[in-house]
Amino acid sequence: MTGLPTGMFIPGNSIIHKLDARIKLLSLITLLVAIVNTDSLVGYAVLIAAAAGIIAISGLTVKTAAGSVYRMYLFFILIFLMNACFYSAEKAWFSFWIIHPSPSGVLQGVNVVFRVLLVLIVSNVLTCTTSPMELTGALESLISPLRFVKIPTDQIAMIISVAIQFIPLLFEEADMIRKAQTARGATFDSQKLTEKAAAVMPLAIPIFLEAFRRADELSLAMEARGYSGKAKRTKKAAERLHPRDYAVMAAVLALCVLQTAIL
Numbered sequence: 399m400t401g402l403p404t405g406m407f408i409p410g411n412s413i414i415h416k417l418d419a420r421i422k423l424l425s426l427i428t429l430l431v432a433i434v435n436t437d438s439l440v441g442y443a444v445l446i447a448a449a450a451g452i453i454a455i456s457g458l459t460v461k462t463a464a465g466s467v468y469r470m471y472l473f474f475i476l477i478f479l480m481n482a483c484f485y486s487a488e489k490a491w492f493s494f495w496i497i498h499p500s501p502s503g504v505l506q507g508v509n510v511v512f513r514v515l516l517v518l519i520v521s522n523v524l525t526c527t528t529s530p531m532e533l534t535g536a537l538e539s540l541i542s543p544l545r546f547v548k549i550p551t552d553q554i555a556m557i558i559s560v561a562i563q564f565i566p567l568l569f570e571e572a573d574m575i576r577k578a579q580t581a582r583g584a585t586f587d588s589q590k591l592t593e594k595a596a597a598v599m600p601l602a603i604p605i606f607l608e609a610f611r612r613a614d615e616l617s618l619a620m621e622a623r624g625y626s627g628k629a630k631r632t633k634k635a636a637e638r639l640h641p642r643d644y645a646v647m648a649a650v651l652a653l654c655v656l657q658t659a660i661l
Contacts, residue, residue: 412457414527419536421643425650432657481507534559575604
């Protein structure tokens with residue numbers, strides 16, 4: 399293994415690491431709202447500067463924060479082409495069947511790609527600077543009001559937290575399987591679309607099998623340690639928020655307001 403999988407928690411002493419997990423989650427949600435609502439060059443410039451600042455104060459490298467971006471370049475190409483060719487037929491350069499590439503479609507494709515890039519980067523910063531236990535506790539605390547309508551918030555928080563932690567492991571497993579299949583003659587880097595499509599199944603099936611295997615092992619381990627979704631578990635008392643938590647939340651809200659003003 400050449401390094402930690404993308405999204406894996408990396409201990410540190412940065413300001414981002416020391417923030418309360420609840421504030422980090424709320425800040426992420428607020429940033430996602432700002433990213434989705436962005437539709438101008440100035441707005442993107444502000445968000446890119448904000449993302450660069452977050453990465454800098456988190457102590458992470460750009461490669462770590464944007465690790466999943468490098469591996470998903472084919473996905474970005476796909477969503478760009480889908481928007482460029484199918485978004486709008488107005489002022490299309492040419493038309494063929496349902497394909498209508500147009501300037502507005504290209505612009506929409508660039509918008510979508512940039513939004514997904516920024517979402518992945520800020521989400522990676524969250525998972526890399528927040529331990530699984532803190533993330534689970536923060537999720538459960540934020541959705542705790544749902545308990546009044548008989549929704550099992552602790553189980554939902556556990557499911558979401560486990561799913562988030564499985565993502566980097568599956569990325570690592572996919573990379574190992576791809577290298578193994580390449581050594582056996584698979585052509586993932588072929589320029590021919592038919593060969594790429596034929597190589598998908600030998601890659602996808604082992605990943606699904608590995609995901610089910612890991613899920614089964616995790617369930618057995620949790621049962622062996624006495625975990626029960628119905629049993630009342632002891633919990634660590636929620637810590638009081640520090641002034642830095644309020645300051646960061648206020649800064650993120652100000653950024654979201656600024657984005658709204660720009661629009």
